[in-house]
Amino acid sequence: MSTLPIRSSLLAGVVSAVALMAIPAVGLMGSIAASHAENATLPIIVSELQAKELIGKGAKIVDVRSAEAYAKGHVPGAVNLPWQTLNVSEEDGIRNEFASDATFEKQFAAAGLSYGDTILIYDTTALPGRAYVAFEYAGFGDKTHVLDGGVTAWKDALTKEPVVAQASAFKFDRKNDIRVDKSYVASKVGVEGAIIIDGRNEEAYADGHIPGAQALPAASLLTKQSTLQSEPVLTGLLNSKGVTPDREVVSYCGSGVAAANNYLALKNLGYKNVVLYDASWDEWSRDPRAGQQVSLANYTFGGTAIEGEADGTPNFLDETQVKELAKDPKVVIVDVRSPSDYAAGHIPGSVNVFWDKTFDTDRVLLTPDKLKTLYAEAGVTPDKRVILFTRGGLQLSHTFTVLNLLGYRNVDFFTGKFEGWENGAFKRT
Known part of the structure; x- marks a missing residue:
């Protein structure tokens, strides 16, 4: 990943913040709204009526949904530029990073876009954030607008007639990197x-x-x-x-x-x-030196297999070993992250038992019977070899301790990157 630790324009932002501090608190939002109104005829997120006003003035419409969604019906005149084409779904264990600058240049040129254009983008909601930050990163700044409510807010008839844009000579030379490390x-x-x-x-x-x-x-x-x-x-x-x-x-x-x-x-x-x-x-969460607000700072393990084959001794497995073991029906990979993270992407074939579900509402560990039921319902039984996948040492240690208390003795660890399960091979539900 290539990010700037501090944007070149950050100092200007700090100066703006200091200036804002001089405004009385009660009038702060009003002052900002007034300033925003003076500097732009329309807000960033616009209504259907305002969107039509922009289109009437020559704004280019960009549908940032998938090609499949675009083909089923889109706003007349909209070119299709899926936000995923400006995105890398996973790289080095980190999801949803910007694609290369060369890719940005190629995609914007193919969509027929130029820096002089006013852009109206839409998705399925008022907040197509990934698309918006991509346009800001590309240097379109305050010339980018978003349709509030997405495609369903467009009350006129949609069309299935695709728009084939005339390629532009777009050169990516106004980059504005709003990311920090x-x-x-x-x-x-x-x-x-x-x-x-x-x-x-x-x-x-x-x-x-x-x-x-x-x-x-x-x-x-x-x-x-x-x-x-x-x-x-x-x-x-x-x-x-x-x-x-x-x-x-x-x-x-x-x-x-x-x-x-x-x-x-x-x-x-x-x-x-x-x-x-x-x-x-x-x-x-992957950095053992970075704190997290759970009772302890996050930590991890060395990743080297522990010597010996004593009963209950865990081993740290690598991607190759996990992929091979996953073929065995007597092996179960247990992803202990939150259900939402699991739903966003997980190792194929793994099951989800959120480590936090082992507590009751008072943060007391559940009874052995309830814990056994929790794991058994996910297919995690003592007769199977269990491989735990986590993002932090606290979650790993807790789950291993609970399983040991329940009599599980064949438990190993995988704490590596998602590497090897990228894109289509990385399961999303």
Whole structure:
């Protein structure tokens, strides 16, 4: 992954934040909204009526859904540029990173786009964050707009007639990298002038998060109709989390998707000093030196097999060994991450037993009978060889201890990268 530890424009953002601090708190949101209105005729996220106004003025429409979804029906005149084409689904164990600059240049040129264009993008919700940050990264800046509510908000008839764009001579020479790296994020932990927000759901957040991070599930910013919540609702939610325009906001999630959605929502509200930790929890949780807000700092193991074949002695397995063992019906791979992380992608054939489900509501370990039932329902029984897959030493140690208490004696570990299960071979449910 290639990211900048600090953006070249970050100093300007800090200066803007300092200037904002001089505004009385009660008038802060109003001042930002007024400034935003003065600097742009329309907001980033626009209604159908506003979208038609943009189209009438020559804006190019970009459908960022999959080619299959586009073929079933799209807004007339829209060119198809799936956001996944600007994305690498997994690389070195980190999901959803930007594709190469050469790929960006090729895809934007093929879509017939130029820097002088005003862009209207749409997906299935008001927050196609990955597409939006890709356009911002490519240098389109405030010329990119998003249809609130996505394709379902378009009330006129859709068409199945594909648009074949005339290729442009697009050259990727206005890059604006809004991403920051792990060391930059670490420097913001506990800093008064900064706030870190976690865009995952509450369950994943509880599983482990960056110290001091506030849970701000990206889904909570949307209505049931997939449109953006009203500004008063959003402002109230943000204020309750300490997310105010006078603080730098660092947005992260599990792999960068929800983080990009939060980034887009904040930019639409007029927040200026927002950065994206794109590698997110996929990277942070893998670093034994990075703390996580579970009772202990995260830790891991050396990854070397433990000598000896004594009963109950675990071994650390590599990808090749796990793939081979997975063919044996007497072997079960147990993924102990949160159900949402498991649903987003897991080792083919693995089962999910979230380590946190072994506690009751008072954080007391369940009774042996309930624990046995929990594992048995997932097909994890003492007669099988169990391979645990985790993202941190705390979760691994806890699960191994619980299984040992239940009499499981043939338990091994896999704590490596997703490497080898990339893209289509990496199971998504």
